[in-house]
Amino acid sequence: MCGIVGIVGKSNVNQALYDALTVLQHRGQDAAGIVTCEHGRLFLRKDNGLVRDVFHQRHMQRLVGNMGIGHVRYPTAGSSSSAEAQPFYVNSPYGITLAHNGNLTNVERLSREIYESDLRHVNTTSDSEVLLNVFAHELAVRNKLQPTEEDVFAAVSQVHRRCVGGYASVAMVTGYGIVGFRDPHGIRPIVFGQRHTDQGVEYMIASESVALDVLGFTLIRDLAPGEAVYITEDGQLFTRQCAENPQYAPCIFEHVYLARPDSLMDGVSVYKARLRMGEKLAEKIQRERPEHDIDVVIPIPDTSRTSAVELANQLGVKFREGFVKNRYIGRTFIMPGQAARKKSVRQKLNAIDLEFRGKNVLLVDDSIVRGTTCKQIIQMAREAGAKKVYFCSAAPAVRYPNVYGIDMPSAHELIAHGRTTEEVAELIGADWLLYQDLEDLKEAVGGGKVKIDAFDCAVFDGQYVTGDVNEQYLDRIEQARNDAAKSTVERVSAIIDLHNN
Numbered sequence: 412m413c414g415i416v417g418i419v420g421k422s423n424v425n426q427a428l429y430d431a432l433t434v435l436q437h438r439g440q441d442a443a444g445i446v447t448c449e450h451g452r453l454f455l456r457k458d459n460g461l462v463r464d465v466f467h468q469r470h471m472q473r474l475v476g477n478m479g480i481g482h483v484r485y486p487t488a489g490s491s492s493s494a495e496a497q498p499f500y501v502n503s504p505y506g507i508t509l510a511h512n513g514n515l516t517n518v519e520r521l522s523r524e525i526y527e528s529d530l531r532h533v534n535t536t537s538d539s540e541v542l543l544n545v546f547a548h549e550l551a552v553r554n555k556l557q558p559t560e561e562d563v564f565a566a567v568s569q570v571h572r573r574c575v576g577g578y579a580s581v582a583m584v585t586g587y588g589i590v591g592f593r594d595p596h597g598i599r600p601i602v603f604g605q606r607h608t609d610q611g612v613e614y615m616i617a618s619e620s621v622a623l624d625v626l627g628f629t630l631i632r633d634l635a636p637g638e639a640v641y642i643t644e645d646g647q648l649f650t651r652q653c654a655e656n657p658q659y660a661p662c663i664f665e666h667v668y669l670a671r672p673d674s675l676m677d678g679v680s681v682y683k684a685r686l687r688m689g690e691k692l693a694e695k696i697q698r699e700r701p702e703h704d705i706d707v708v709i710p711i712p713d714t715s716r717t718s719a720v721e722l723a724n725q726l727g728v729k730f731r732e733g734f735v736k737n738r739y740i741g742r743t744f745i746m747p748g749q750a751a752r753k754k755s756v757r758q759k760l761n762a763i764d765l766e767f768r769g770k771n772v773l774l775v776d777d778s779i780v781r782g783t784t785c786k787q788i789i790q791m792a793r794e795a796g797a798k799k800v801y802f803c804s805a806a807p808a809v810r811y812p813n814v815y816g817i818d819m820p821s822a823h824e825l826i827a828h829g830r831t832t833e834e835v836a837e838l839i840g841a842d843w844l845l846y847q848d849l850e851d852l853k854e855a856v857g858g859g860k861v862k863i864d865a866f867d868c869a870v871f872d873g874q875y876v877t878g879d880v881n882e883q884y885l886d887r888i889e890q891a892r893n894d895a896a897k898s899t900v901e902r903v904s905a906i907i908d909l910h911n912n
């Protein structure tokens with residue numbers, strides 16, 4: 412779940428891209444990049460780090476041009492090296508740059524095809540560079556000096572035929588325009604919008620609607636699964652369904668954890684979905700423990716707050732902020748290694764002892780993935796003097812890897828994999844543990860005003876919507892991307908810039 416943005420404006424777009432990336436920072440903290448285009452030339456700055464650390468004034472001054480794209484990265488393939496920061500660039504045809512959120516599941520086959528049939532060279536292990544090369548090849552075979560929207564949409568259609576997995580992407584065709592496209596299952600989110608200026612209408616494509624809001628753009632809509640939007644450099648907008656058999660299956664985990672609550676995603680308010688998750692949890696507690704002895708409900712900041720407030724309301728139990736979050740520490744779950752993740756939970760959250768002393772507390776989190784957060788938090792609650800510590804998760808047990816753009820490649824690193832709820836409760840040290848039911852989560856997200864009846868819920872039910880994910884594939888990514896394997900890749904790839912391991 413990286414963050415992507417593209418803007419076709421009427422004046423320099425560098426500042427707007429930067430601002431949008433800061434709003435999307437929660438989607439990726441490892442690397443950031445912006446490329447702009449002026450008079451047929453590209454200006455690119457990308458590196459490892461947070462947006463505020465990657466772009467200094469001297470970079471911003473050089474990023475000139477009225478159109479550009481940007482990216483914040485949370486790696487799910489290859490390494491975290493700055494060589495794999497995005498946007499990626501290929502010089503032919505036209506000079507194309509691309510930023511990608513998601514993960515391709517047939518990247519090995521595509522890499523072979525690109526080399527053997529398309530005669531293209533890819534130098535990194537990033538699936539996004541592969542995606543870019545497939546798109547570039549499909550545009551190149553149209554054989555046009557000046558590509559039209561028809562050519563761009565035809566290339567996207569071919570991308571859909573060849574690529575499998577999750578991909579929401581923006582690509583800039585130098586001197587011509589910006590195209591946004593979404594995979595035929597709509598797994599990863601992407602929206603577009605517009606704003607009126609004295610010089611004319613400006614367009615923006617982004618991962619989440621919150622980026623549009625903050626920059627004064629109004630949301631036009633989400634891209635449908637398989638659909639593409641193309642905005643020419645002079646501001647004409649075209650949309651086209653480019654997939655043969657699109658099927659809505661957006662990733663439900665966006666609503667659980669990934670997205671900001673103030674985003675509207677596929678017409679659903681993430682905030683409202685999280686409120687409904689709290690409501691459903693309360694109903695489950697009332698069903699299973701009508702005689703509960705909970706004195707206080709305490710959220711684990713940040714993401715679980717919304718569900719926890721509603722849960723407390725419905726139960727009629729006091730809601731208290733028992734943990735204070737250090738606002739200068741980022742999200743723990745999307746940090747690259749387990750050592751960093753473990754250390755930052757303690758640095759990030761501190762307990763207000765008075766809220767725990769002598770009480771039966773119900774701690775609420777949005778999800779339990781590796782169990783890094785809840786184990787430490789439960790211990791902190793006990794040290795703060797809690798009598799009993801109950802724990803509930805607004806999402807069901809995460810038991811299966813994600814292969815579509817969330818870095819959970821290894822089933823064995825998931826605390827609930829192959830374990831019952833009672834076993835997990837014991838491991839994390841909770842007196843009682845309650846998970847949301849999957850049907851309730853689906854209802855919470857898809858049962859509001861806008862009805863969505865299918866989701867990608869693979870991390871909860873092991874059903875992979877693209878139909879190509881089998882045991883061998885899962886074994887391969889587990890070997891390549893478990894925490895131990897990743898740390899070796901990181902050490903090696905940090906040494907050289909253009910790397911090819």
Ligand SMILES: O=P(O)(O)OC[C@H]1O[C@H](OP(=O)(O)OP(=O)(O)O)[C@H](O)[C@@H]1O
Pocket residue numbers: 668711712713714715741742743744745776777778779780781782783784785
């Ligand atoms: O079981 P785990 O592997 O620890 O993962 C789950 C935790 O990680 C996330 O929090 P994070 O700190 O990333 O971000 P937040 O501040 O948005 O809650 C999520 O909200 C859970 O608290």
Ligand SMILES: NC(=O)CC[C@H](N)C(=O)O
Pocket residue numbers: 412413484485486487488489495511512513514515537538539816817
């Ligand atoms: N989280 C993502 O969307 C990652 C995009 C891409 N697969 C990468 O690793 O850079």
Ligand SMILES: [Mg+2]
Pocket residue numbers: 711712713714715776777784
């Ligand atoms: Mg959290």
